[in-house]
Amino acid sequence: MLYLLKVLLRDGTSSNDKIATYKLNTDYEVGFSSRVIVRYKMLSQVFGFVFECQPIENDLVEYPFVTNLMDERPLLESEKDLIFFASSYYKVGIFEVLSTILPFNGEVKETRAIYFQAVVPPPLSYLSKLEYELYRKVVGKGEVLASSLGQKNTAAKLVKKGYLRKVYKETESRNLAPLFFDYSLDEEGKNIVEKIENSSKDVVLKISDNRRKFEVYRELIAKRLKEKKSVVLILKSVDRNSLHLSFLRESFKEYMVIFDRVMSNHIKVTEQKKLLDKEAVLVIGTPEIIFYSIPNLDLIICDSAESMVYKMKAAPHINFRKMALEKEHTGKIIMSCYSPTISLRARVEREYYDYIENKEKQKSYKLFDKSDDIFSPQLIEKINEVISKGKQVVIYHSTRGYAPIYKCHICSTIARCPTCDVPLTYYKDDQKLVCLQCGYKRDSEDYTCERCGGDRFDQYGFGTMKIAEKLEEIFPDKKIARLDNDIAKIHEFENELTSFALGYSQILVGNQIVSANLYMPKVDLIIIMDIDWILNRREFDIEEKTYNLLSSLLSQVNENGEAILLTNEKENNVINLLAKQDYDSYYNYALNKRKLLKDPPYYYIVDLVLRGYKRAELESLSSRFIELIRKELEGKRCLIVGPSPISYLGTNRRYSTSTQIKYKDRSEIDSLLERLKVIKLPPEMELDINIDPYVD
Structure with missing residues (x-):
């Protein structure tokens, strides 16, 4: 069959679409979203998506042929309206939306566990003190899991020198569910299921009991699959060996299709193709699966619906939970939350959704004073009391590394990143100074003070690495696990969390990763090491x-x-409100504050960020830019905040400034956004439009 195609291509200078015409001769099915490779201008290979196609009887029309058709059938033709809505709402090109869902990159990701083994006898080459100590450590243990070792740079040097070898092992698939779940709902669980089934609206479910929550999910899923209907379950993070997925796999193995961030793009696309041929399916994955074509879809469950994982930080800035509400389906959507966002709860009060709250014992945090040392004697006693009973402790700290401040002993000058001008974090294991913003790093051993030339430095503060080291000193006979962005890849940290849930370690130290919402039945104590930093943050939704x-x-x-929160601000009203964890009191406080400041849900927000390599040019452009916005919005119910002072972003080596528009009615700013979407900027300048830069 011969087709004439309109092909979407990326405009290299913006997020707008380019459309070019091609011919294609194929026996495969072709339609909207089919991926193709074409020649475009001087480029021999350009990726594109079919936008429109129509059969033609002959090839007399003088258009070039498509180089390669990548799909045997279009994967997202049924989701065309949803993709158009995302493009229109977020003011980005259709190509950009499609490439988020159907990437072209087919790289292979390593999903096996990586171990280090010592080479014996070792080669005879020079080793530093750090390298020698690490080599002896691996020799003593025989084999060490790479993610638990921590000293990435030192280990890499030992591999290069031939002292260590990498060994790859498949992660063992474990059926853990029978250890923790009895596959039966209690009375409260049955009441929740009944209320959901009887609801005529989409549902906001407030529930903190992770076990009961997944037993409710199982009951709802079972009913749909029995009726030959499909279900989508969106999770904050996906570990195939977690207790939750083991529980669901035990019941729905033949129906389950799992998408996680470990899968290569090629495998994701392959699995999407299989969905088209199924009658009823349980699709589990991270938020982007909401765009997939799923047959007979009846129920969408958004777990941890308040989480920021639903909102893309980078362009096209899609809010996947909003897309779930727009997606065509026959049944309802359940937005399950530990604590609903203020905007979500406000919509409940306006009767957009039904609100169901799990009856459970209210838990809260006890406020403890911070100690001069990392742990006070009182805190050590608490930890010891818990682990001596065979229970577990989770310690949360937002700062990673060993010490966040590296200060000159002579003149007190703080080591800073030459690019970002933020303090460098000290890493003891590799003797490195690292910028956690842009990734800049250098050896600490040969670092000298830029002000006085001194080579003696003191470390101030503490990160997760130092906390774990201190705990190993206090409890030398206990297994301490550390889990943060430095020590583990995505698939490794999810496996490590599951291992902790099974009791392989007594204390877990980590940052945001430890809030992955897994069922951890042995945890009797959680400690938040610091919360005072939020008092100095300016984001409207930081609380x-x-x-x-x-x-x-x-x-x-x-x-x-028991839960403990360490603070120097025990009398602060906000800290006490957060620690109390009384949702209704917090909601009323936050709603009144936002009404006063004209923040969501009373106003919507759009962030406009200008970026450029030259500060002077950006300042000039920013002045003209704000004049344009004020002129366009004159007389309308909008507030303009900004522009912000120009800052330097070390991550992409550019200056940036942002302007925020608060508005009541989208129609009042839509013409401005359309104009900004296609605005011609000077070379090397970029405008990023972020609509609703929060999870509403």
């Missing part, structure tokens, strides 16, 4: 994000367990 984080962490603690 909401912190409340949600604390709620998520609190869900890991047993009903009779």
Whole structure:
């Protein structure tokens, strides 16, 4: 069959679409979203998506032929309206939306566990003290899991020198569900299921009991699959060996299709193709699966619906939970939360959704004073009391590394990143100074003070690495696990969390990763090392994000367990409100504050970020840019905040400034956004339009 195609291509200078015409001769089915490779201008290979196609009888029309058709059938033709809506709402090209869902990159990701083995006898070459100590450590243990070793740079040097070898092992698939789940709902669980089934609207479910929550999910899923209907379950993170997925696999193995961030793009596309031929399926994955074509879709479950994982930080800035509400389906959507966002709860009060709350014992945090040392004697006693009973402890700290401040002993000058001008974090294991913003790093051993030339430095503060080291000193006979962005890849940290849930270690130290919402039945104590930093942050929703984080962490603690929050601000009203974890009191406080400041849900927000390599040019452009915005919005119910002072972003080596528009009615700013979407900027300048830069 011969086709004439309109092909979407990326405009290299913006997020707008380019459309070019090609011919294609194929026996495969072709339609919207079919991926193709074409020649375009001087480029021999350009990726594109079919936008429109029509059969033609002859090839007399003078258009070039498509070089390669990548798909035997279009994968997202049924989701065309949803993709158009995302493009229109977020003011990005259709190509950009499609490439988020159907990437072209087919790289293979390593999903096996990586171990280090010592080479014996070793080669005879020079080793530094750090390298020698690490080599002896691996020799003593015989084999060490790479993610638990921590000293990435030192280990890499030992591999290069031939002292260590990498060994790859498949992760063992374990059926853990029978150890923790009895596959039966209690009375409260049955009441929740009944209320959901009887609801005529989409549902906001407030529930902190992770076990009961997944038993409710199982009951709802079972009914749909029995009726030959499909279900989508969106999770904050996906570990195929987690207790939750083991529980669901035990019941629905033949129906389950799992998408996680470990899968290569090629495998993701392959699995999407299989969905088209199924009658009823349970699709589990991270938020982007909401765009997949799923047959007979009846139920969408958004787990941890308040989480920021639903909102893309980078362009096209899609809010996947909003897309779930727009997606065509026959049944309802369940937005399950530990603590609903303020905007979501406000919509409940306006009767957009039904609100169901799990009846459970209210938990809260006890406020403890910070100590001059990392752990006070009182805190050490608490930890010892818990682990001596065979229970577990989770310690949360937002700062990673060993010490966040590296200060000259002579003149007190702080080591800073030459690119970002933020303090460098000290890493003891590799003797490195690292910028956690842009990734800049250098050896600490040969670093000298830029002000006085001194070579003696003191470390101030502490990160997760130092906390774990201190705990190993205090409890030398206990297994201490550390889990943060430095030590583990995505698939490794999810496996490590599952291992902790099974009791392989007594204490877990980590940052945001430990709030992954897994069922951890042995946790009797959780400690938040620092929360005072939120008092100095300016984001309008920083208190909401912190409340949600604390709620998520609190869900890991047993009903009779204890939660402790360390602070120097025990009398601060906000700190006390967050620690109390009384959602209704917090909601009323936050709603009144946002009404006063004209923040969501009373106003919507769009962030406009200008970026450029030259500060002077950006300042000039920013002045003209703000004049344009004020002129366009004159007389309308909009507030303009900004532009912000120009800052330097070390991550992409550019200056940036942002302007925020608060508006009541989207129609009042839509013409401005359309104009900004296609605006011609000077070379090397970029405008990023972020609509609703929060999880609403």
